[in-house]
Amino acid sequence: MCNNAMKKYTIFVSLLAIVPLCFVSKAYGQLSPGFYDITCPIVQAIVRSTVINAINQEPRMAASLLRLHFLDCFVQGCDASLLLDSSGSIISEKGSNANKNSARGFDVIDRIKHQVERICPGVVSCADILALAARDSTLIAGGPSWTVDLGRRDSLKSSLSGSNDNIPGPNTTFETILSKFTSQGLTMVDLVALSGAHTIGKARCTSFRQRLYNQNGGGKPDATIDPSYGLMLRGQCPPSGGDQNLFNLDPATPDQFDNIYYKNLVLSRGLLNSDQILFTNQASRKLVEQYAGNKRLFFDQFVISMVKMGNLFPLTGADGEIRESCRSVNAPLVSLETVLT
CATH class of the missing domain: 1.10.420.10 (Peroxidase, domain 2)
Structure with missing residues (x-):
């Protein structure tokens, strides 16, 4: 087999290996506390340890992370649209009346996402990280805890007008x-x-x-x-x-x-x-x-x-995506047809 043909075959087989994971993902149409028990059981520990460190450095961060979840859910559901930066056709919600010079804690979410991606790449959504961080922030500040339903997916768009109108x-x-x-x-x-x-x-x-x-x-x-x-x-x-x-x-x-x-x-x-x-x-x-x-x-x-509130209009199943970075949508995947041409 020539080098080019071998390279295309290798890519084809690699892509096929991903397909079963896609079908597993689509099987979860509803939120559930154990959504990551098999695919990323350490995620809650990562979120909590990072939130603890952030609040130890700055107690105000507990309120900031709790508020991010609220600001996100009230726009187009709990889909992490708030976390998207402006780029291309996306106008970030971070510049809305409610968020400009006010919403903060994005760097903490970035740190959590970076750690999770190292261990469980392409599995945990930014929307779920926001929900877990809000719960842990409340608990660490002396408030109650609760079981967080998981399985949200991340939005491919933001809504500046929605943030201005709904908050x-x-x-x-x-x-x-x-x-x-x-x-x-x-x-x-x-x-x-x-x-x-x-x-x-x-x-x-x-x-x-x-x-x-x-x-x-x-x-x-x-x-x-x-x-x-x-x-x-x-x-x-x-x-x-x-x-x-x-x-x-x-x-x-x-x-x-x-x-x-x-x-x-x-x-x-x-x-x-x-x-x-x-x-x-x-x-x-x-x-x-x-x-x-x-x-x-x-x-x-x-x-x-x-x-x-955390269960407001979540994206599940095949809707949305699992972002690699909470600040931007993923790059388009190359189709099998393109690879094998």
């Missing part, structure tokens, strides 16, 4: 925020419980300045802000400038995942308008009071709502 803003009304949740199949209970993620993390001055100076006109602070808390905020968030100054979403226990966030709302110490309106609105106030008085009740509902 609730810090100064939007209760009705608008609730409508964005219900459009995803989530309820008011989910809204109040998932907002409890703000028990950790930080927000920029530009996210809440409106409440401090001009929401009610005349430069006066919002009446729903505790006066002493508002005075402290005004001292570090001036009427102009200091846009990137950071403030703890929970001034009492900023790095601890607990129910103090809800206690703050009862005391009119919610940082963002989107936080405080959960207490000022009559429809959601009772839930805030219940979670403020019972941490276990909050934890239990948070788990239910996170699982529900």
Whole structure:
């Protein structure tokens, strides 16, 4: 057999060896906790160890990784579209109003993906890594744990408009925020419980300045802000400038995942308008009071709502792909016909 023919035959046989794996992949049409038990049993250990190291270096990273999962799922389902960089026909969601100068933790996801690809190449999706990192971040910060359903695949596209339209803003009304949740199949209970993620993390001055100076006109602070808390905020968030100054979403226990966030709302110490309106609105106030008085009740509902959110419109089976890099779609495969020509 001549050299060229031998080379084509070798490539052909190599490609055939991949085919059975493709059929195995397509057989998994639904999410399940044991999706990687055979193909990559070490994946959860890799995610957890990397997340632990990242949070040890910077406690704020727990909130950042948890938020990435939320920002991804609310656009076109939990498909890692958020992680795509702009290239070719793709316009990244990272530049949306909700994400620009705010979403962070992408480097941690990159580190996890790099380690997983070394051991289990082409097996674990970036979408599943996001879901696992969110769970582990919550647990490491002192919150509850839960079983993560796995088997999501990664999107081949992003949606900048979807990110701009679907992610609730810090100064939007209760009705608008609730409508964005219900459009995803989530309820008011989910809204109040998932907002409890703000028990950790930080927000920029530009996210809440409106409440401090001009929401009610005349430069006066919002009446729903505790006066002493508002005075402290005004001292570090001036009427102009200091846009990137950071403030703890929970001034009492900023790095601890607990129910103090809800206690703050009862005391009119919610940082963002989107936080405080959960207490000022009559429809959601009772839930805030219940979670403020019972941490276990909050934890239990948070788990239910996170699982529900994490299962929003996942790509499974033959849809999407398993990206080699979370930042870009895979290069097109060369067909057998092309190889053998």
